[in-house]
Amino acid sequence: MKIPFTKYQATGNDFILIDNRSGAFSFSTDQIAQLCDRKFGIGADGLILIEQHPNADFNLNYFNSDGSQGLCGNGSRAGIQFASTLGIISNKTSFNAYDGLHDAELQPSGNIRMRMMDVHEITETGGNFFMNTGSPHLVCFVDDVQHYPVFDEGRKLRYDKQFKEGANVNFVELQPNNTIFMRTYERGVENETLSCGTGATAASLAASRKGYTSPITVKVRGGELSIEFEQSADASTFTNIFLNGPAKKVFEGTFEF
Structure with missing residues (x-):
């Protein structure tokens, strides 16, 4: 199986980005680990699949290099930039991530400003x-x-x-x-x-x-x-x-x- 990918980095946190809007790709934990391996794969801190979502511009499906999931702020910015190159979004977007819906904006400086979830307990x-x-x-x-x-x-x-x-x-x-x-x-x-x-x-x-x-x-x-x-x-x-x-x-x- 041949898989096209794009590599992004966000302040040194690096990610493999795959356009999975067709739903053609799914990966086991072992395959994710192999993709992210810096000796035997592409090498990355995590894998991001850009997918369809019914209530947002896209779904950002993030996996750590061990296959576990969660929200990744840097990975989300990489995903937003990738979605922009795919023509999915313009300068403003709403996307779904592990913890729910987020909105974000691509700024003229090239930076991305992303809304995080409220924090109610420290x-x-x-x-x-x-x-x-x-x-x-x-x-x-x-x-x-x-x-x-x-x-x-x-x-x-x-x-x-x-x-x-x-x-x-x-x-x-x-x-x-x-x-x-x-x-x-x-x-x-x-x-x-x-x-x-x-x-x-x-x-x-x-x-x-x-x-x-x-x-x-x-x-x-x-x-x-x-x-x-x-x-x-x-x-x-x-x-x-x-x-x-x-x-x-x-x-x-x-x-x-």
Whole structure:
């Protein structure tokens, strides 16, 4: 079976994009792992199938490299950019993802501004913050994230028994001028990635508990993101959350199983 694909990256988070509006393709967990394998496949953090949806411009079906599913903020921006090249959307879109409907806008700068789901609960545990921004995230504030052992410490916390479904783990350093620097150990990839959109969202909401205000600039190893949000007077609920950042085509080709 020959499968046409396009490779995208969004601040260093990389994805395989496949036009599956015909419904011709379905992949087993093993096949997804093979496609995403950096030695024996194309290589990516995840696989995205663009599909038909009755109530939106398209359905974005996202798989981590281990075959598990969830919302991926960076992957969503890549999917939006891909959908634009397919002629499915113009500069504004509504699409369905793992956690429901989202709207987004392709901006003149080339960045994509995507609405995230509201967040109604943030749990503080041992000085860290846990929440769901489409995927479960733990945010840990550290002093020197550049030299922090993200893989070792992230792997420990990712499997902590207090997180029933596991968690993505974000290590965050507070910097001046409403800016944070974040590194993430991603569940489903089981490694550090260069960026994480849902993680950047979680880190920004957690930073608001430290006095940071919208918009927050999030530096990641793959570039820079910006998070906008509004919060209730008691800071318990966050609404009008937007993830802003780029997504770029890298190459296209054909994969053969």
